[in-house]
Amino acid sequence: MTAAVETGTWQLDPTASTVEVRHRTMWGLVTVKGAFTAVSGRGEVRPDGSAAGTVTLDVASLDTKHAKRDTHLRSADFFDADNHPEITFAVRGADRLGGDDVRVTGQLTVRGISRPVTFTARVSDASAGALTLGAEFTVDREQFGMGWNQLGMMRGLTTVTAGLRFTRTAA
Structure with a gap:
């Protein structure tokens, strides 16, 4: 890795981090972003x-940015927030690739269902005290029990884009 990453414990900075999703709907005519x-x-x-x-x-x-849709996405048709209020990604390993790229492997848990996920992340803006990881990968929502698809409107995979800023905690 060209960016040096210090050993130790790192805490996510929620004010400098983003996790976004996008999925095509309306038979591929509209992209829903959140x-x-x-x-x-x-x-x-x-x-x-x-x-x-x-x-x-x-x-x-x-x-x-659409309250009625957000309520539906939180319902049992999709994320089932009442029974599964969190989505977690547990990193099991990160292998250095060329340059600033890292192969990240782990378990994604949505609606209480865990599946292995592997993707490539890029380390940027790294210093002794902070670093940013950027990644984009796709998931099949049906593998996590989100099969609702009225009139076949929803097709394809959901894209997840993350920009995660971590700061090194004092030892």
Whole structure:
């Protein structure tokens, strides 16, 4: 990695982090976009260079700028926020690739259903005390029990885009 990442414990800065989703609907004619406004997390970079951590999203914080749609997305048809108020991504490993790229592997849990997910993230703006990870990956919502699809309007995969800013905590 060209950006140096210090060993130790790292805390997610929710004010400088974003997690957004987008999905095509209306038979592919419209893209619905939303952002989770409440995100938390922490991670650890070990002396051997391995990493682990967790990022948590508050399902009730999903904002698509359309109140009726947001209520429906929080319902049992989709995220089922009453029974599953959080989405978590538990990082099991992060392997350095070329340059500033990192292969991240972990478990994504939505609606109480966990699935393995692997994607490439890019480390940017790294210093001894802070770093930013950027990533984009797709998920199949049906694998997480979100099969609602009135009149076949929803097609394809959901794209997740994250910009996560971490700060190093004092030892």
